[in-house]
Amino acid sequence: MSTLLAVxxxxxxxxxxxxxxxxxxxxxRGEVHAVIGTNGAGKSTLxxxxxxxxxxxxxxxxxxxxxxxxxxxxxRALAGVGRSYQRTTxxxxxxxxxxxxxxxxxxxxxxWAIWQSSKQCATSNAAARxxxxxxxxxxxxxxxxxxxxxxxxxxxxxAMCLATNPRVLLLDEPLAGMGAEETERxxxxxxxxxxxxxxxxxxxxxxxxxxxxxxxxxxxxxxxxATGDPASxxxxxxxxxxxxxxxx
Amino acid sequence: xxxxxxxIPLLCALxxxxxxxxxxxxMSDLVVKVMILSIFALSLxxxxxxxGLVSLGHAAFYGIGAYAxxxxxxxxxxxxxxxxxxxxxxxxxxxxxxxxxxxxxxxVYFIMVTLAFAQMAFFVFHDxxxxxxxxxxxxxxxPVLGALDMENRRVQxxxxxxxxxxxxxxxxxxxxxxxxxxxxxxxxxxQRMRAAGFPVYGYKLAAFVIAGALAGLAGFLVASRDGVVNxxxxxxxxxxxxxxxxxxxxxxxxxxxxxxxxxxxxxKELLSTHAIVGPLADHWQLTLGLAIIAFVALLxxxxxxxxxxxxxxxxx
Amino acid sequence: MDFGTFLVQCLNSVQYGLLxxxxxxxxxxxxxxxxxxxxxxxxxxxxxxxxxxxxxxxFGDQFxxxxxxxxxxxxxxxxxxxxxxxxxxxxxxxxxQVLMTYGLIxxxxxxxxxxxxxxxxxxxxxxxxxxxxxxxxxxxxxxxxLFASAACVVLAIALYYVVNxxxxxxxxxxxxxxxxxxxxxxxDIRRLYRIVFAxxxxxxxxxxxxxxxxSSVxxxxxxxxxxxxxxxxxxxxxxSITGALVASLLVGFVxxxxxxxxxxxxxxxxxxxxxxxLIWRPExxxxxxx
Numbered sequence: 001m002s003t004l005l006a007v008x009x010x011x012x013x014x015x016x017x018x019x020x021x022x023x024x025x026x027x028x029r030g031e032v033h034a035v036i037g038t039n040g041a042g043k044s045t046l047x048x049x050x051x052x053x054x055x056x057x058x059x060x061x062x063x064x065x066x067x068x069x070x071x072x073x074x075x076r077a078l079a080g081v082g083r084s085y086q087r088t089t090x091x092x093x094x095x096x097x098x099x100x101x102x103x104x105x106x107x108x109x110x111x112w113a114i115w116q117s118s119k120q121c122a123t124s125n126a127a128a129r130x131x132x133x134x135x136x137x138x139x140x141x142x143x144x145x146x147x148x149x150x151x152x153x154x155x156x157x158x159a160m161c162l163a164t165n166p167r168v169l170l171l172d173e174p175l176a177g178m179g180a181e182e183t184e185r186x187x188x189x190x191x192x193x194x195x196x197x198x199x200x201x202x203x204x205x206x207x208x209x210x211x212x213x214x215x216x217x218x219x220x221x222x223x224x225x226a227t228g229d230p231a232s233x234x235x236x237x238x239x240x241x242x243x244x245x246x247x248x
Numbered sequence: 249x250x251x252x253x254x255x256i257p258l259l260c261a262l263x264x265x266x267x268x269x270x271x272x273x274x275m276s277d278l279v280v281k282v283m284i285l286s287i288f289a290l291s292l293x294x295x296x297x298x299x300g301l302v303s304l305g306h307a308a309f310y311g312i313g314a315y316a317x318x319x320x321x322x323x324x325x326x327x328x329x330x331x332x333x334x335x336x337x338x339x340x341x342x343x344x345x346x347x348x349x350x351x352x353x354x355x356v357y358f359i360m361v362t363l364a365f366a367q368m369a370f371f372v373f374h375d376x377x378x379x380x381x382x383x384x385x386x387x388x389x390x391p392v393l394g395a396l397d398m399e400n401r402r403v404q405x406x407x408x409x410x411x412x413x414x415x416x417x418x419x420x421x422x423x424x425x426x427x428x429x430x431x432x433x434x435x436x437x438x439q440r441m442r443a444a445g446f447p448v449y450g451y452k453l454a455a456f457v458i459a460g461a462l463a464g465l466a467g468f469l470v471a472s473r474d475g476v477v478n479x480x481x482x483x484x485x486x487x488x489x490x491x492x493x494x495x496x497x498x499x500x501x502x503x504x505x506x507x508x509x510x511x512x513x514x515x516k517e518l519l520s521t522h523a524i525v526g527p528l529a530d531h532w533q534l535t536l537g538l539a540i541i542a543f544v545a546l547l548x549x550x551x552x553x554x555x556x557x558x559x560x561x562x563x564x
Numbered sequence: 565m566d567f568g569t570f571l572v573q574c575l576n577s578v579q580y581g582l583l584x585x586x587x588x589x590x591x592x593x594x595x596x597x598x599x600x601x602x603x604x605x606x607x608x609x610x611x612x613x614x615x616x617x618x619x620x621x622x623f624g625d626q627f628x629x630x631x632x633x634x635x636x637x638x639x640x641x642x643x644x645x646x647x648x649x650x651x652x653x654x655x656x657x658x659x660x661q662v663l664m665t666y667g668l669i670x671x672x673x674x675x676x677x678x679x680x681x682x683x684x685x686x687x688x689x690x691x692x693x694x695x696x697x698x699x700x701x702x703x704x705x706x707x708x709x710l711f712a713s714a715a716c717v718v719l720a721i722a723l724y725y726v727v728n729x730x731x732x733x734x735x736x737x738x739x740x741x742x743x744x745x746x747x748x749x750x751x752d753i754r755r756l757y758r759i760v761f762a763x764x765x766x767x768x769x770x771x772x773x774x775x776x777x778x779s780s781v782x783x784x785x786x787x788x789x790x791x792x793x794x795x796x797x798x799x800x801x802x803x804s805i806t807g808a809l810v811a812s813l814l815v816g817f818v819x820x821x822x823x824x825x826x827x828x829x830x831x832x833x834x835x836x837x838x839x840x841x842l843i844w845r846p847e848x849x850x851x852x853x854x
Contacts, residue, residue: 051443072447073442073443074442074443074444074445074446074447074448075445077442077443077444077445078445082443083443085439085440085443089437089439089440089443090437090440091433091436091437091440092436093436094436101429102429102430102432102433102441102444103440103444105426105429105430106441106444106445106446107445108426111426111427111430111451112427112454113425113426114421114422114425114426114427114428115421115425116425116426117424117425118424118425118426118428118429119424121426124426160440160444161443163444164444164445296659302658302659302662304662349839349842349843350842352842352843352846353798353842353846353847355658356595356601356658356802357798357802357846357847357848359601359658359662360601360794360795360797360798361794361798361838361842363791363794364791364794364795364798364835364838365835367791367835368831368832368835371831371832372829372832375828375829375831376828376829377828484787484791488603488662488663488666491659491662491663492663492666495659495663499659531674531677531678533670533671533673533674533677534670534671534674534675534678536667536670537667537668537669537670537671537673537674538667538671539667540663540664540666540667540670541664541667541668541671544660544663544664544667545652545660545664548656548660
């Protein structure tokens with residue numbers, strides 16, 4: 001299993017506060033690597049640093065050996081890092097297909113060729129249909145995205161990630177607000193995607209995490225306290241203290 | 249229904265072309281004025297309606313285009329082939345500088361910064377010798393190109409009409425293209441666009457510069473028509489009014505920009521005509537201000553919004 | 565430039581900057597807390613100046629009393645205006661706010677034109693502030709300008725005190741950083757907004773009143789101060805009063821010394837300063853990174 005994304009002592013400070021403290025982890029193709037932690041553990045800051053939304057104060061991020069720590073977000077996306085958001089960032093007024101096609105168009109060459117119609121762009125249409133198929137959304141391709149159910153919208157969120165043909169997927173709470181059936185569908189989707197991608201999964205739904213993850217990293221107050229396979233994490237004494245010691 | 253609506257702008261253009269010679273000099277002048285304002289409004293529609301960038305300083309590019317035309321003419325007049333690109337190029341150059349700096353900000357900051365940069369340009373022309381001061385400058389000889397002489401009212405009419413049709417067609421093309429789709433995506437959700445791999449800043453800057461260039465085109469036309477330019481062309485009232493026009497017509501539609509330009513011009517005329525509003529005509533600023541407030545409050549979708557409320561299957 | 569001239573220009577810079585601060589603080593407060601961009605803010609400054617012109621004959625020597633009366637009137641006006649008009653703007657997007665407040669400017673300008681006319685007026689400083697005092701051997705400085713600076717300093721301190729040491733100020737600061745949370749805390753948000761708005765109007769009007777004897781009273785004064793205030797807010801950072809203070813003083817110095825060294829293009833200095841800030845720190849000197 002090849003390491004696609006390597007994170008080395010990544011740190012982020014906000015003034016005096018250390019939100020992410022020397023986090024080291026890696027994402028391998030064929031694997032779902034979940035990051036869990038209590039609220040305020042630094043998970044959002046971490047994923048924002050990986051996708052490029054905020055810069056790192058210290059540390060290194062490498063994509064397939066290449067240092068991308070200083071790279072702008074859109075360049076990372078073009079290099080193969082896809083990101084889904086906790087708050088759905090689809091385009092509600094466009095159709096499902098248009099959503100994916102637009103995302104796919106990021107990679108098409110010659111954006112200045114204005115005589116070419118966006119609707120008829122063969123490459124982006126093909127890429128869009130592929131990702132919709134992978135996400136199981138082909139049936140609703142022509143529906144207005146805003147009219148989809150919450151679960152379907154989250155699936156579209158993931159599908160739009162796929163439209164740019166990424167190698168690494170950074171998924172920020174894809175299961176947020178989902179019922180049992182929708183969760184099953186999403187987990188099935190992730191299981192399918194696992195084979196060809198390296199997936200980072202930030203999630204709160206513990207059952208889902210322990211079912212789908214191949215490795216789990218636990219963060220508390222910005223620091224990694226444990227990394228390992230689900231079984232060892234479940235029995236790790238520090239993890240238990242962190243979770244059971246804090247009453248919600 | 250959709251197909252027909254695509255042809256309406258074309259039909260209007262043809263109608264104007266045919267009716268042109270039949271119009272009285274007063275009407276012809278008014279129509280030319282409205283057509284030039286339509287080009288100005290269309291250029292802002294690219295920024296506000298298509299890309300979601302609310303600029304309150306668009307008059308700067310309009311004025312710069314106009315001044316470039318006059319300053320480039322000198323005592324012997326000039327060729328359209330030289331002055332038109334000069335006007336658009338100057339406007340585009342300033343748009344590049346302003347855009348590069350302003351687009352580092354967002355939302356309210358962006359509005360304020362664009363206003364500030366336009367005011368800076370206003371001061372350059374108002375306070376320095378370059379712009380001939382607050383009185384402005386006269387153009388001795390209008391631009392010519394071979395047999396075409398902008399002094400000739402007929403030539404003016406058809407040139408402006410062609411420019412309007414060209415601008416409209418160009419923007420329609422952009423709208424339909426991948427570039428336009430990207431701008432629409434940026435308008436709706438910038439974050440998603442960045443995450444997908446679009447260089448959002450670059451796209452916005454491109455839209456800003458193109459919009460500036462088109463405003464410069466309108467500036468060239470207004471200078472050619474009036475034969476005189478003054479700093480008021482860059483005044484922020486002008487920026488506010490053109491913004492109003494596109495809201496009035498209906499944001500998000502190219503037709504809206506044209507409809508808005510027509511409607512706003514008519515509204516101003518109406519409010520300052522004694523025959524219609526009596527003594528209020530002397531205080532048209534008051535009635536205009538109240539009309540603006542009422543309109544924006546009650547009809548945020550503009551005139552096109554009214555139309556689509558009446559017929560639910562109205563074209564988008 | 566000899567030291568005397570330099571000192572005078574410094575004093576002028578500070579005085580201009582402090583006056584700008586009064587206006588800009590209102591603008592940045594209103595935007596920071598209510599999220600409303602108000603193009604008509606300059607009109608409140610103009611309102612103050614014209615009030616000074618109208619009230620000055622009535623109050624004669626009682627300048628301070630007139631200022632207080634003006635502030636009270638302006639605050640009342642602001643309170644009513646918020647209730648009647650601005651409270652409807654909070655839910656609207658920036659574009660609509662821009663256009664509606666633009667319409668409001670037109671209304672104010674025309675009302676002023678109808679009620680007072682379009683002439684330029686002078687307002688005399690009160691007798692006890694007339695004249696200048698000696699500054700070194702060759703220079704003198706007008707008492708009134710010193711008074712203006714002093715008044716602004718007093719107000720700035722008062723503003724600092726209210727914002728940082730009172731409960732009202734705490735609500736204001738909370739509201740500036742998290743509007744929804746303040747609502748959630750059960751604070752009567754509508755009254756808070758009304759008070760903040762009235763205060764903003766009063767500050768701008770007071771600035772106009774203080775400025776009247778120095779800059780005369782003319783129709784375009786609202787627009788010019790508004791745009792400079794926008795520049796101040798951009799440089800200082802939205803919602804930050806300290807930022808507004810620093811930026812106002814910076815603008816004061818750049819503008820004043822700019823006029824001395826680069827007469828013709830002096831107006832541009834402020835915009836160049838803004839451009840530099842945009843390159844270096846687009847969120848403003850003390851603004852939060854968005």
